[in-house]
Amino acid sequence: MALYYEAADILSSSVSRGSLRSHVYDSNxxxxxxxxxxxxxxxxxxxxxxxxxxxxxxxxILSQESKHSI
Structure with a gap:
């Protein structure tokens, strides 16, 4: 499940800066x-x-799903 949460974090933060590749492979x-x-x-x-x-x-579907915090 961590894979999907990490992907969501990267996709939501990558809108304004850098490439997707750098977010994954050059991540601190x-x-x-x-x-x-x-x-x-x-x-x-x-x-x-x-x-x-x-x-x-x-x-x-978003209205049917409950929001869970990580």
Whole structure:
């Protein structure tokens, strides 16, 4: 599960600065997940961002899920 939380953190923080690759491989923060898996996940999510956003918005899944803190 740490893989998904780390990916979410990187995707939300990378909007304003640096490349996704630098956020994973040049990170000062120790990662719990293998960098290759993390990089693969975030590049796939970034590639399909528009489609994923549309699915999330149209299904209303966020209103059904409870928010958990890490």
């Amino acid at each position: 923060t120790p990662l719990k997940s293998p960098p290759s898996l993390l990089y693969g996940l975030i590049t796939s999510c970034a590639e399909w961002d528009v489609v994923l956003s549309e699915i999330i918005d149209n299904t209303g």
